[in-house]
Amino acid sequence: MFTIARIPPAPTFERGSSPEAPVRMDAMDVDGDDLGEGTSLGARRTIVSPGEVITSSKEYMRGHGTYVEDDNVVSAVAGTLERVNKLISVKALQSRYTPEVGDLVIGRIVEVGAQRWRVEANARQDAVLMLSSVNLPGGVQRRKVESDALKMREFLAEGDLLVAEVQAFFQDGAMSLHTRSLKYGKLRNGLLLELPPRLVRRLKSHFYHLPPPAGPVGVDVILGLNGYVWVSLGTRQDDREGGEGFDAEGVYRNDNDEIDPESRQAIIDVANVIKAFAAHGVPLADTLIAEGYQWLRDQALVPGVPLAAADGERMVRELALSE
Template identity: 40%
Template sequence: MAADMRLPVIRKPVSLTSAFDRKDRKDLVVPGDVITSDTGFMRGHGTYMDEEKLTASVAGEVERVDKLICVKPLKTRFNGEVGDVVVGRITERRRSAEDELTMREYLQEGDLISAEVQSVFADGALLLHTRSLKYGKLGQGVLVQLSPSLVKRQKTHFHNLPCGASIILGNNGFVWLYPTPGHQEEEAGGFYTSLEPVSLSDREVISRLRNCLLALAAHKVLLYDTSVLYCYEFSQPHQVKDILKPEVMEEIVMLTQQKLMEQEG
């Protein structure tokens, strides 16, 4: 019978005090928490006034822009915007029979795809398109589902990481990890659908990235190419399966946060 035992170890001290000394620091609050009693601030989304005190109405992160204070929920339903990148699985078709027959030449129900939000309807429904080599059917890889609120909006959500794998950070919280294609067109992304077996080394890189994503998400760290890459680098001294151990997760995430703050200056 095998048992996994974790003994106390001396851990390298990591200081994040500089982050909390900054005026633009962000705090986590729950409903009912008093954010400030300073009457000089304006009330934003996710807040209300209670006995002249600005109070949180939702659980989330306090954001301050000049004199405006709002609370960004940590867990939110994805509300797409035009230009957003999404990753998902096809479940049904909603166009005409002619359109459906045409689309079936390329995509089938059950296929995983990356797409872009083309327009947003009044009821919140999204019209997606894959009319670019940047989007389309996804091949070999790993899908990770996270909170949409943790995915940082950037100019591009397709990244070929120097560790040998690529990532699509869907604004809807679905993240796709896959081996970086050896031969690809410029701006290539989800169109690459090779079903060739993935090498062991590539699988190890993808598995490490997957656990890094889960570690960052567990500590509510924004997900973008830089934060994921830093976390990957700091995870190297540990085996892939150990990254999700609480003490290892905390260590690599704190080191990641520290490096991100140093980068921001």
């Protein structure tokens, strides 16, 4: 079985306590080179509040999260200021996940329909997983027939968790997902964490394996760009990507494997590290999670128990907020 942990809103730290902390600048600094070009501001970010004047509307165009008042571009939300050439926009600090093609997401099946599943993926609307976009048990690649449609609930039923990739968008903006790769599919043997999507960075790979001594077989972490993070029992690389030893017939199994106490403790400890970083608004990365787990072991804290707030804050300050 799995459990769900909801991350509380992130507290704020004083300016200068973190290399990741947003850089505060005057409103009219947008006219300089500090903001840079491109789709984001990179390391230099300006936080603006609702109603704050950003720059002149005569020189710049207003984008999402802004409006024009008295010939000025004004922020409509609290968020980070972004500039693309002459287009100024504000990305809200708290918002739903905005998907892009190729994103890795974690979702929950909420409805089984005709030739498709409806998936809740922490976005503005539910995603859709077509029967034609999944691997059949055994990894068989063939055209889906009527008998496959009759067995859809045997593959994925309401309440099942899965990891998938954003394939395309429908005309109404809903995501179309696929699980054709053997590293995608139903999730088992772990627990789900729900984070603000802004805390999950775009990485080269969103599948991360912490090897032993993080439990006898290690711990697997899947960082969904939609803010859902899956922490589970570790598996071998070949088992995860369809190599020798891959259980092709067990892809759609509903029962969890037997997990030994040491592995359970390691899973809980990794989840505690992720929740501590998220609670303090620190963006996640695979190396940071590994450093956090090693920090727990170095402190000789009792494994498998909730992390005290003071210990979590001390870990964040030492690993992520030190100059």
